[in-house]
Amino acid sequence: AQSVTQPDIHITVSEGASLELRCNYSYGATPYLFWYVQSPGQGLQLLLKYFSGDTLVQGIKGFEAEFKRSQSSFNLRKPSVHWSDAAEYFCGSAGGSYIPTFGRGTSLIVHP
Amino acid sequence: EAQVTQNPRYLITVTGKKLTVTCSQNMNHEYMSWYRQDPGLGLRQIYYSMNVEVTDKGDVPEGYKVSRKEKRNFPLILESPSPNQTSLYFCASSRGGGGSTGELFFGEGSRLTVL
Numbered sequence A: 001a002q003s004v005t006q007p008d009i010h011i012t013v014s015e016g017a018s019l020e021l022r023c024n025y026s027y028g029a030t031p032y033l034f035w036y037v038q039s040p041g042q043g044l045q046l047l048l049k050y051f052s053g054d055t056l057v058q059g060i061k062g063f064e065a066e067f068k069r070s071q072s073s074f075n076l077r078k079p080s081v082h083w084s085d086a087a088e089y090f091c092g093s094a095g096g097s098y099i100p101t102f103g104r105g106t107s108l109i110v111h112p
Numbered sequence B: 001e002a003q004v005t006q007n008p009r010y011l012i013t014v015t016g017k018k019l020t021v022t023c024s025q026n027m028n029h030e031y032m033s034w035y036r037q038d039p040g041l042g043l044r045q046i047y048y049s050m051n052v053e054v055t056d057k058g059d060v061p062e063g064y065k066v067s068r069k070e071k072r073n074f075p076l077i078l079e080s081p082s083p084n085q086t087s088l089y090f091c092a093s094s095r096g097g098g099g100s101t102g103e104l105f106f107g108e109g110s111r112l113t114v115l
Helices: none
Strands: A003-005 A009-016 A019-021 A024-025 A031-039 A043-052 A056-059 A066-070 A071-077 A087-094 A101-104 A105-112 B003-008 B010-013 B017-025 B033-040 B042-051 B054-057 B076-078 B087-094 B110-114
Touching: A003 A043, A003 A101, A009 A019, A019 A105, A019 B017, A024 A071, A031 A066, A031 A071, A043 A066, A043 A071, A071 A087, A071 B042, A101 B010, A101 B042, B003 B087, B017 B033, B017 B087
Parallel strands: A009 A105, B010 B110
Antiparallel strands: A003 A024, A019 A071, A031 A043, A031 A087, A056 A066, A066 A071, A087 A101, A087 A105, B003 B017, B017 B076, B033 B042, B033 B087, B042 B054, B087 B110
């Protein structure tokens, strides 16, 4: 069975600093991978996704993620965080069954 | 506007009183799903549907029922709610086979409290 691990429950960064949110997946073959963001009181919005090809994926709002097969990771990055990026971030994967599985989420706190 | 609409957005009810949370999407998506979100547990899938009249259990189906009689609607039914079903519920839809496109469209959530 596939699973997704987000090791960090909370991440605190200063506005303007760089950001990296960690995500590890467990699946035998190459999964579909994605990141969603949940702003306070809102539903989830897709930031980016990886299916195949270039392992560095660009998303919306200046985010990017890199698929590393050797590390079973799909970490989310942003070079300069804005206060509006404060939100809950969910990493997910979908294997052969195409049924998405999500990690427990990482809460991003941005200090001014 | 493409959207997934859930109702009600907020509900307080009592143990044992049957309730239904409706979900409707206007994107002609085949795949629909229900999740519950609890602090520290992330999103857990309750039920999903690959198409009309095709439903299957997710990770936490106990205490819930669903039906998919029409493509656009996927209601979540709590026949006899209990306090451990107090949670934030999300409906989501996607074209094609479930998460194969990686893009689930989520509703805004329904916060349910069972006393």
